[in-house]
Amino acid sequence: MSRKIIVLDTTLRDGEQVPGAKLNVYQKLEIAKQLKRLNVDIIEAGFPASSAGDFHAVQEIVRSVGDSVSITALARAVKSDIEAVYESIKLANNPLIHIVLGTSNIHVEKKFNRSKDAVLQMGVDAVKYAKTLLPNVQYSTEDASRSDFEYLWSTIEAVVKAGATMINVPDTVGFAVPEEYGELIRKLNDRLKNLDDRVVLSVHCHNDLGMATANTLSAVKNGADKVEVTINGLGERAGNTSLEEVVMALKVRESFYGGHTDIRTQELLKSSRLVSHLTGLDVQVNKAITGENAFAHSSGIHQDGLLKDKNVYEIMSPEDVGAEKMEMILTARSGRHAFKNAVEKMGFEAGEGEQFESLFQRFLALADAKKEVYDHDVFYLVTHHGNVEESSTQLYELVNFQVVSNDIFPTASVQLKKGTETLKGSAVGDGPIDALYGVIKSLVGLDVELKDYKISSLSRGKEAIGRVNLRVAYDGKTYSGRAMDTDIVKASAIAFLNGINAALLDAVKE
Numbered sequence: 001m002s003r004k005i006i007v008l009d010t011t012l013r014d015g016e017q018v019p020g021a022k023l024n025v026y027q028k029l030e031i032a033k034q035l036k037r038l039n040v041d042i043i044e045a046g047f048p049a050s051s052a053g054d055f056h057a058v059q060e061i062v063r064s065v066g067d068s069v070s071i072t073a074l075a076r077a078v079k080s081d082i083e084a085v086y087e088s089i090k091l092a093n094n095p096l097i098h099i100v101l102g103t104s105n106i107h108v109e110k111k112f113n114r115s116k117d118a119v120l121q122m123g124v125d126a127v128k129y130a131k132t133l134l135p136n137v138q139y140s141t142e143d144a145s146r147s148d149f150e151y152l153w154s155t156i157e158a159v160v161k162a163g164a165t166m167i168n169v170p171d172t173v174g175f176a177v178p179e180e181y182g183e184l185i186r187k188l189n190d191r192l193k194n195l196d197d198r199v200v201l202s203v204h205c206h207n208d209l210g211m212a213t214a215n216t217l218s219a220v221k222n223g224a225d226k227v228e229v230t231i232n233g234l235g236e237r238a239g240n241t242s243l244e245e246v247v248m249a250l251k252v253r254e255s256f257y258g259g260h261t262d263i264r265t266q267e268l269l270k271s272s273r274l275v276s277h278l279t280g281l282d283v284q285v286n287k288a289i290t291g292e293n294a295f296a297h298s299s300g301i302h303q304d305g306l307l308k309d310k311n312v313y314e315i316m317s318p319e320d321v322g323a324e325k326m327e328m329i330l331t332a333r334s335g336r337h338a339f340k341n342a343v344e345k346m347g348f349e350a351g352e353g354e355q356f357e358s359l360f361q362r363f364l365a366l367a368d369a370k371k372e373v374y375d376h377d378v379f380y381l382v383t384h385h386g387n388v389e390e391s392s393t394q395l396y397e398l399v400n401f402q403v404v405s406n407d408i409f410p411t412a413s414v415q416l417k418k419g420t421e422t423l424k425g426s427a428v429g430d431g432p433i434d435a436l437y438g439v440i441k442s443l444v445g446l447d448v449e450l451k452d453y454k455i456s457s458l459s460r461g462k463e464a465i466g467r468v469n470l471r472v473a474y475d476g477k478t479y480s481g482r483a484m485d486t487d488i489v490k491a492s493a494i495a496f497l498n499g500i501n502a503a504l505l506d507a508v509k510e
Contacts, residue, residue, distance in 0.1 A: 001258075002254055002258055002260045003259045003260070004259070004260065004261070004262065005220060005224075005225065005227060005259040005261050006200065006202070006226035006227070007040045007042070007226075007229065007243065007247070007261050007263060008040070008041065008042040008043075008044060008202070008226060008227070008228045008229070009035050009038075009040040009042070009043055009044065009228075009229060009230065009231065009243060010044040010229070010230055010235075010240065011035070011234055011243075011275060012028055012031060012032065012043065012044065012045050012046055012057075012061070013044040013047055013073070013074055014044070014228075014230060014234075014235045014240055015230040015231065015232075015234035015235055015240065015275075015279075016028075016234075017235065017236050018234050018236070018239070018279070020279075020280065020281070021234065021279040021280070021281055023278060023279065025053070025056060025057045025060055027278045028045075028046075028057050028060075028061060029060060029061060029064050030274065030278065031231075031274065031275060032061045032064055033064060034267070034270065034271050034274050035065070035231075035271070036068065036069050037264065037267050037270075038263060038264055038268070038271050039262050039263055039264045040069065040243075040263065041070060041262070042069070042070040042072055042096065043061065043065065043069050043070070043071055043072070044072050044073065044098065044228075045057070045058040045061040045062070045071050045072070045073050045088075046058045046061075046073050046074070046088075047074045047075075048073050048074075048075075048081075048084040048085055048087070048088040049075065049080060049081040049084040049085070055084060058073050058088040059091075062088070062089055062095075066089070066091060066095075067092075067093050068093065070092065070093070070094040070095070070096055071089045071092040071094075071095055071096070072085075072095070072097065072098045072138065073085045073088055073097075073098065075098060075099050075126075075130075076099070076100060076101070077100070077101040077122045077123055077126035078126070079126075079129060082099065082126060082129055082130050082133070085097050085098070086130075086133040086134060090133075090134070094136070095134055096134070096136045096138055096166070097130040097133065097134050097137045097138070098137075098140065098168075099123070099126050099127060099137065099138065099139050099140065100140040100142050101119065101123045101126070101139075101140070101142060102119070102141075102142040102143050103119075103141040103142065103143060103144055103147040103152050103155050104142075104144070104147040104148075105147070105148065106143070106146065107142060107143050116151055120151075120154065120155050120158055123155060123158070123159050123162075124158050124159055124162045127139055127159045128162045128163060131162070131163035136165050137163060137165055137166070138164065138165070138167070138168055138202065139156075139159040139164040139166070139167055139168065140168040140169075140204065141155055141156065141167070141169055142172050143170065143172040143173065144170055144171070144172070145170070145171040145172070145173075145176040145180075145181060145184065146173070146175055149184070149187070153191060156188065156191075156192065157191075157195060160192070160195055160199055164199065165198070165199060165200065166199065166201075166202055167188075167192065167199055167200070167201055167202065168202040168203065168204055168226075168228065169184070169185065169188060169201070169202065169203055169204075169219075170203070170204040170205070170206075171203075171204070171205040171206060171212075171215055172204075173206060173208060174205070174206035174207055174208025174209050174211070174212065174237075175208070175209070176211070176215050177209075177211060177215070178211060178214045178217075181203075181205075181218055181219060182215075182219060182222040183222070185201070185203065185219040185222040185223055185224050186222040186223060188201065189201050189222065189223030189224070190223075193223075200225045200226050201223060201224050202224065202225070202226035202227070202228060203215075203219040203220075203224045203226070203227055203228065204227075204228035204241075205228075205240065206235060206236065206237065206238065206239070206240055207233060207235070207237075207238040207239045207240060207241070208237055208238045210238070212239070212240060212241040212242070213245045213246055213249070215241075216229070216241045217246060217249055217250075217257060220246075220257050220259050221256075221258070227241065228240070228241070229242065229243035230243060231243055231244070231271050231272055231275040232275055232276060232283055232287070232290065233245070234281065242288070242289075243263075243268075244268045244271075244272060244288070244290050244321070245288050245289055247261050247263045247268070248265065248268070248288075248289050248316060248320075248321065251265060251316070251320075265320050266319070266320065266322045267322060268289060268321040269290050269321050272289075273290075273452075330342060330363075330367065330372065330373040330377075330378070331367050331373065334367070336356075336360055339378075342378050343378060343382055359381065359382070363381055366381065372482070372484065395418070395501045395504055395505070396417070396418050396443075396444055396500060396501060397416065397417040397418075397497075398414070398415075398416060398490075398493055398494055398497055399416060399417050400414070400415040401413065401414045401415065401436065401489070401490070401493055403435065403436055403489055405431065405432040409428050410429055410430065410431050410432050410434070410435045411426060411428050411435055412426065412427055412429065412432060412435035412436040412438070412439050413425070413426040413439070414426075414436065414439045414440055414443060416440070416443050416444070423443045424443075425439045425442055425443045427439035432489065433453070433489070436489065436492065436496075437450060437496050440493065440497060440500070444500055446472065446500055446503065446504075447474065448471065448472050448473065448499075448503070449470060449471045450468060450469075450470050450496075451469040451470055451478060452467075452468065452469040453466075453467070453492070454466070454467045454468075455488050455492055464484070464486070464487075464488040464491045465482060465483070465484050465491060466482065466483045466484075466488070466492040466493075466494065466495035466496075467480070467481070467482050468480065468481050468482075468492075468495045468496050468499050470499045470500070470503075472503045475503075475506075475507075477506070479500075479503045480499060480502070481494075481495045481496060481497065481498030481499030481500070481501075481502060482495050483495040483497075483498055
């Protein structure tokens with residue numbers, strides 16, 4: 001029988017400790033609301049004793065989502081910290097005090113400079129005091145993966161007898177490996193269930209060796225009932241266990257791990273993008289589950305297999321995590337099957353024999369030159385090849401542009417080509433990109449709303465990649481466009497135009 005695995009999200013506490021990721025109270029509330037939509041079980045909202053601002057933020061999160069989501073906050077094993085947590089979360093429907101204290105020799109001897117017995121007693125006293133304030137108390141044995149096992153167990157046994165209702169076993173510095181960590185959890189779980197089977201066993205892993213997700217899943221396999229995770233794996237140093245990776249691993253391999261979560265997986269991509277946007281920290285393109293290329297396929301062998309059956313190379317559906325669909329990226333590595341599919345998806349006949357081979361060779365030449373080929377490129381290849389009649393609906397091509405950036409009137413002038421027609425125009429905007437997109441919208445006559453814009457470098461080279469997502473007013477659909485150029489403004493312009501062309505092509509197919 002599949003066990004329910006409790007999900008505690010600590011993006012707003014541990015995740016915010018990433019340098020440069022400091023969030024204001026309004027940004028924290030936006031993330032908290034999304035975590036509620038994601039249906040996490042517990043939100044760790046902050047560290048109230050650290051500052052008045054963090055205390056206030058935790059209170060506001062409680063007021064906003066604490067009616068339906070359990071809220072916790074972090075405290076050291078000192079009375080003032082515990083009181084700060086209580087005062088900040090007490091109005092939540094199901095508040096939880098979280099106390100952390102080290103158990104490894106290096107923490108006891110170097111950090112606290114006390115005896116093991118004295119540190120253990122600190123933990124017991126902290127739990128006993130917290131229990132006078134709230135019924136639910138979690139105790140984290142910091143640096144558990146480097147702790148002496150018998151001392152670790154003595155600490156856990158003592159704090160459970162003092163009233164702790166959850167025991168968290170952190171791999172604080174990312175030192176553990178899956179086999180070792182799984183065995184640690186198995187041994188603790190056996191003893192804990194004999195001591196008090198109502199106590200929840202939890203894990204919190206860091207990613208210093210890249211094994212946070214593997215360690216967390218190994219812990220679940222060996223009896224852990226709760227996981228502490230963050231959106232996009234944010235956290236100290238190399239980060240924490242990624243929520244989306246653990247959740248989808250449990251969903252795809254539920255029969256193996258024997259556990260499931262109540263996470264609404266269709267909200268995963270939206271959650272990832274919101275956190276990335278508000279923190280300013282990009283998600284790597286090949287990031288599992290939520291990376292831009294997580295469901296993109298450019299290999300000809302992979303594309304051929306996917307077109308025959310998605311299960312050939314995909315173990316989960318893009319729609320499961322909130323992505324719109326599988327994306328075929330046409331490149332010089334794409335095979336005939338993938339190219340033919342792209343042509344036929346647009347409503348054209350790809351032809352047979354020499355006719356198709358000639359078209360395919362033109363595609364390869366274009367792919368070698370452009371690196372990535374988009375729908376509008378395929379459209380032009382087909383309509384200018386002579387094997388079908390040229391469509392009456394033409395797509396737009398950037399011919400020339402100029403932008404002037406200043407503090408008074410940022411201006412853009414653009415020349416586009418649509419079939420044999422040339423269009424020219426200028427516009428003023430809030431900045432050069434806003435002006436550029438404004439004049440393009442006016443020239444194409446399409447009411448679109450820019451939903452997302454990103455420009456990034458391509459490794460260490462001079463080329464930049466522009467990416468946009470835009471929503472078209474007449475059908476409410478969202479279309480994406482990408483482009484690559486050494487000029488970041490030109491990459492931005494072509495990406496926007498590619499998104500518009502994708503919308504026009506969609507209209508043609510319908």
